[in-house]
Amino acid sequence: MMGNYMWQIKKISILRLAQGESIFVNGNDLLAFEPSVRWDIKLMKKKVSGMLAGGLFNVKLEGAGLVAITSHYEPLTLIVQPGDSVYTDPNATVAWSGDLKTEFVTDVSFKTFIGRGSGESIQMKFTGSGFVVVQPFEEVYTTNGNQG
Known part of the structure; x- marks a missing residue:
């Protein structure tokens, strides 16, 4: 029976926020945070893209304290620098710095519609x-709440 639930096992990572720092976390990947950390639920701007990023909502956390996030397998941290944008798969994105600008970009072509596309049609762009x-795992969300 345990084999059916192996996809639910997630790695826990602890982040330390300093005073004045903030982070956005996919709501499905936020485990816990200290009482000193302020939080607010933020609605994604584009509903379709937001659903692809784990739901319509992300949690903004700010202030000094510890934050526990979860991920499938070992998470990878990508550095974003001015003039050097980073693009991610919304379904694999766990968290990002609060100061980053985000937008959703699409790469829809005829090949996408006939199943010959070579990548993700919708990506998150961070600047x-x-x-x-x-x-390193694409979370898939269904209407009955199961993911995998």
Whole structure:
């Protein structure tokens, strides 16, 4: 029976926020945070893209304290620098620096519609200075709440 639930096992990573720092976390990947950390639920701007990023909502956390996030397997941290944008798969994006600008970009062509596309049709674009945490696993969300 345990084999059916192996996809639910996630790695826990602890982040330390300094005073004045903030981070956005996919709501499905936020485990816990200290009482000193302020939080707010943020609605994604594009509903379709937001659903691809794990739901319509992400949690903005700010202030000094510890934050526990989860990911499938070992997370990868990508550094974003001015003039050097980072693109991620919304379904693999776990968290990002609060100062980054985000937008959704699409690469839809005729090949996409006939199944010959060579990558993700919708990506998250990050610009500015900060970091993005991704997981080597694409979370798929269904209407009955199961993911995998």
